[in-house]
Amino acid sequence: MQKVTKYQNKKVLVMGFGISGINAAHLLVKLGADVTANDAKDNPKVQSDLESDGIKVITGSNPLSLADAGFDLVVKNPGIPYDQPLVAKFVKQGTPIITExxxxxxxxxxxxxxxxxxxxxxxxxxxxxxxxxxxxxxxxxxxxxxxxxxxxxxxxxxxxxxxxxxxxxxxxxxxxxxxxxxxxxxxxxxxxxxxxxxxxxxxxxxxxxxxxxxxxxxxxxxxxxxxxxxxxxxxxxxxxxxxxxxxxxxxxxxxxxxxxxxxxxxxxxxxxxxxxxxxxxxxxxxxxxxxxxxxxxxxxxxxxxxFGGVRHRLQFVLEDEGRLFYNDSKSTDIEATQVALRGFDQPVILLAGGLDRGYTFERLEDDFKKHVKAIIVFGQCKDKMKAAATEAAVPVIEESENCITAVPQAWKLSKPGDVILLSPANASWDQFPNFEIRGDKFVKAVEKLTGKKEQA
Missing domain, CATH: 3.40.1190.10 (Mur-like, catalytic domain)
Incomplete structure (x- = not known):
């Protein structure tokens, strides 16, 4: 570990209690900083952990008054946008903002x-x-x-x-x-x-x-x-x-x-x-x-x-009665789903949908025509996804509540040799906290359906 002295006696605000924020706060204390940690949500367990290291903790909101507290530096959770009111105030006054x-x-x-x-x-x-x-x-x-x-x-x-x-x-x-x-x-x-x-x-x-x-x-x-x-x-x-x-x-x-x-x-x-x-x-x-x-x-x-792949990234889950199940929950945009579909020569039953970010899915139509025998859509953008599938003349188009309920539907539509692929082309936040949880739920649904465990 490199010796760093620039943070000694500096007054630092850490925004966000994610993994990176918690570790950043503890590291800054080791580097001699006077640290305050802030998160808009209450988290008593994290608060206790931080306070045990001498860190001042403010939870429940992001008070704008923090921008007037004389901080020399802000260490911001990457997911907090720069137009968030408190961050924007720090930007306006020229306070340096870094990430962990x-x-x-x-x-x-x-x-x-x-x-x-x-x-x-x-x-x-x-x-x-x-x-x-x-x-x-x-x-x-x-x-x-x-x-x-x-x-x-x-x-x-x-x-x-x-x-x-x-x-x-x-x-x-x-x-x-x-x-x-x-x-x-x-x-x-x-x-x-x-x-x-x-x-x-x-x-x-x-x-x-x-x-x-x-x-x-x-x-x-x-x-x-x-x-x-x-x-x-x-x-x-x-x-x-x-x-x-x-x-x-x-x-x-x-x-x-x-x-x-x-x-x-x-x-x-x-x-x-x-x-x-x-x-x-x-x-x-x-x-x-x-x-x-x-x-x-x-x-x-x-x-x-x-190496068989990273979890949630075109991850092979298991094979059952000739059907191959793949978990590509990390595909949160159109390009990623295009790439996933192009990786298969077999007919694909696609499970897709999620958060509506305002765009439509015409760019997927060629890949639907070439690779998809059936599609099951869900989430906020399901109607837009269905419209693209209809335009591409996908033979079977069905709706489902989510990627969990879509699994038995996909099985009924499948034949030996088919691929059942979760590749949503959308973020998960309309139904799940993150793509990892969405993927895990899909895998559990596949395991329940088949009675098998995912392959390592």
Whole structure:
């Protein structure tokens, strides 16, 4: 852990009692700060934990008066938008606002690899960590938006260790000094515009991952769209492309079904255990980061031939009477569901729907025509999803209360050889607190229906 003195005797407000906020508050105390923690909801257990460390706690609201309390710094939960009244007041008066990821990057003095993108972040982060950690000569951990506190993990690592961090656009907005040696951008679509307001704002947030990099660092980036190539040129780092469409041989790429690293064959793409073209892209990104870190081909191949996927991200659940069940609850946008559908040659019974964010689903129509034999819709946007399915002439369109009740309906519509896929194309918040709970409920429903346990 790097010695950091800049927070000594500083008055710091931590906003939000998520995992990152709680760990940030405790870390700041260790770094000598005078810490106040605030959350709009009451949480007696967390409050007791924080107060035991000498932290002042304010719950039940976000009082605007806090902006007049003389704080030197705000550490904000990434999910709290900048137009939230208290945050907006801090912004207006020029109080610095960071996220917990910034604290983690400041105290970590080892080898930092950071991953961002619209889709594929978690799978790519996990693959890199597994490749780096495969050899006993290295210790590698993952943290960040993957559900593990960046700062908490960073505290326990040495300068010889590797840390692979998944970073969302929300986190990256508050990381002014973040400096990964290897940064990875999997892709950039148009996500979270309700938060960022414009696509350019979203892109700029993503590019914070490379803002402090120099030519001695590396930016690994998807080379398969002209826009992403232009985005790469905004970085000062050494660019290392990866391409599934064989658009560059300067990094990792696929050509005629073979995976290469700078001209040297690594393995056959068909031998990657993860299904779908999107996971070939994720593997290519991970290979680039791993090779830049000195990982042997044998370790890379072993990981890619055995790793079965991250929970809720096109996760194979189980097979029963010839039906294959997949949990892709993490697909909270149209592009992710398109990618999921394109990964299957078998007929798909799709379970989709969720929070209505105001958009419609015409972009899914071609994929519905090619892959979907039946669709079961639910949630706030079910009528819009049904309209797209109708336009695509999906043979069977049904409604259900949610993804749990949709499971037995899907079974009745299925035949051996079919895929039953939860890939909602929408956020979960109309019916579930998060996509993880939605996915877990789906898996439990599949287990109840089949009498089998999900495969590890």
């Amino acid at each position: 990821a910034e604290l983690g990057s400041e105290i970590f003095d080892g080898h930092l690899v950071s991953v961002t993108g619209s889709n594929g972040k978690t799978t790519t982060t996990t693959l890199i960590q597994k490749m780096l950690d495969h050899s006993p000569e290295r210790t590698a951990k993952y943290a960040g938006n993957i559900g593990v506190s960046f700062s908490k993990v960073a505290e326990g690592l040495s300068k010889d260790d590797y840390l692979v961090t998944e970073l969302s656009s929300f986190q990256l907005l508050g990381t002014p000094t973040l400096h990964p040696h290897i940064a990875v951008i999997t892709n950039i679509f148009s996500n979270h515009l309700d938060y960022h307001k414009t696509r350019e704002n979203y892109i700029n947030a993503k590019l914070n991952i490379t803002r402090n990099q120099t030519k001695d660092d590396y930016l690994v980036i998807n080379w398969d769209r002209d826009e992403w190539q232009h985005i790469a040129r905004r970085s000062n780092a050494t660019i290392v492309p990866f391409s599934r469409q064989n658009k560059s041989h300067d990094g990792a790429y696929e050509e005629d079904g073979t995976i290469y690293w700078r001209g040297d064959a690594i393995m056959q793409a068909k031998d990657i255990r993860l299904i779908g073209p999107q996971n070939v892209e994720n593997a290519l990104a991970a290979i680039a980061a791993a090779k830049l870190s000195g990982v042997d081909d044998a370790d890379i191949v072993d990981v890619l031939t055995h």
